[in-house]
Amino acid sequence: MGYSFDFQSVSFGPLWEGLIVTLELTVAANLIGVVLGFPLALLIMSRFAPIRLPAMLFVEFFRCTPAIVQIVWFFYCVPMLFNVFLGSMTMGILALGLNLMAFNAEAYRAAIQAVPREQLDAGIALGLNPLQRTLHIVLPTAVRASIPVLLTNGIGIFQQTALVAIVAVQDLMYQAKTLATETYRPIETFTIVALVYFAVSFPVSQIVGHLERRRQLMMS
Amino acid sequence: MTMSFSAPLVKIQSLYKSYGPHIQVLKGLDIEMKPGERVVVIGPSGGGKSTLLRVMMGLEKIDSGSISFGGKPYISSEGADRKTEIDSEVRRSIGMVFQHYTLFPHLSVIQNLILAPCKVRGEAKASATKRAQALLERFGLGAKANAYPAQLSGGQKQRVAIARALMLDPKLMLFDEVTSALDPELVAEVEQVILQLAAQDMPMMIVTHDMWFAKNIASRVIFCAGGVVVEDGPPEQVLGAPKEERTREFIDRVFHIRH
Secondary structure, three states, rough: OOOEEEEEOOOHHHHHHHHHHHHHHHHHHHHHHHHHHHHHHHHHOOHHHHHHHHHHHHHHHOOOHHHHHHHHHHHHHHHHHHHHOOHHHHHHHHHHHHHHHHHHHHHHHHHOOOOOOOHHHHHHHHOOOOOHHHHHHHHHHHHHHHHHHHHHHHHHHHHHHHHHHEEEEEEEEHHHHHHHHHHHHHHHHHHHHHHHHHHHHHHHHHHHHHHHHHHHHHHO | OOOOOOOHHHHHHHEEEEEOOEEEEEEEEEEEEEOEEEEEEOEEEOOHHHHHHHHOOOOOOOOOEEEEEEEEEEEEEEEOOOOEEEEEEHHOOEEEOOOOOOOOOOOHHHHHHHHHHHHOOOOHHHHHHHHHHHHHHOOOHHOHHHHHHHHOOOOHHHHHHHHHHHOOOOEEEEEEOOOOOOOOOHHHHHHHHHHHHOOOOOOOEEEEEOOHHHHOOOOOOOOOOOEEEEEEOOOOHHHHOOHHHHHHHHHHHHHHHOO
């Protein structure tokens, strides 16, 4: 193989700018997913079918279609159907955020169902009403129990942000594609970009492992 | 709450409770409890003891019957629709401690104690904290106020659970096998706390398998089996010289090891 590597010609400026955009997308999507995922979980657990069924449909739509289709749909179909376009960054955040919200809702649902019955009995015996039991017992217990899954989903969305490059959001992947085309150095560029994604994701996955071990200790 | 001198503290009338169509747990239970009484409920597993306490706390629906507290009916299911009606205002006078430690794991000891007073009664945090600290001192847990449940022994957790229930100034305490999940060496410290409450004339209903404890704390013992009251009397009678054959068999079996 006669390929000679040349990392010199890859300029880091655009990649750095791209990384900032990628991180902004990740943080914003996670804010939507973490905050709104919980009420969505309560909706999909509702005993009232007219509330439960649309919420379940929402979750299943995002879980059962490819993220790239969701993003494309958001960018091209939403503006055509509803005559709104909020800028590519905002649309990207919404698409990723709603996707994460659906996945996080499932994480919350599992954690809510794992809250021991005795905890709720104690809450009733102490006179807490259903809303107080949800806020002071279910929410904190379930959020804590779902942190490892939320982090895993969050880091998943960080990687999924690469998909918005195809709809012209200037994230890390978009900058990499541009740079690779300009410099004719795709191998170097994409190797560096892969390393950047890895460098952000790996510590978080280590933290997840640590939290899960600690939680097992706490529960034993 | 006003109550006339002769009025029972608790009056349970023909209480029926089943789980699903086939498991009938309570089959027409009638119990009257006078103010100041300490009733210990004993009996074989599945005899309805724990269910009785859970029903009294409003944790289970009933099929039919009624329970009143201080002369006020607060749980009933007598209408045609068989819906269990619970008056939560009256129920708030009753405190309960469970077999499995039910402390909230994300809250410190003191936060566990003040949660209900602050949220349910709207008590100021400072005043609730002061009362909680005093209660913890009384139970020998003063140094544990800021510890989390995971840092406590089983006996300490149960004592905190008792303190938490007392924060709401209950007029009746229900103890559901509170020492059954404890290591043997931790049982005494929890029983001591309950005896301490008994010395202050706290009315209580206790479900326990610990006959030594039953003998020491009861002013009255009820033997419950098959969902009905089989025998009801002073501890010397029910535990010492039972009149009913079924009670005698049970007592013989339980005390078998010691004889």
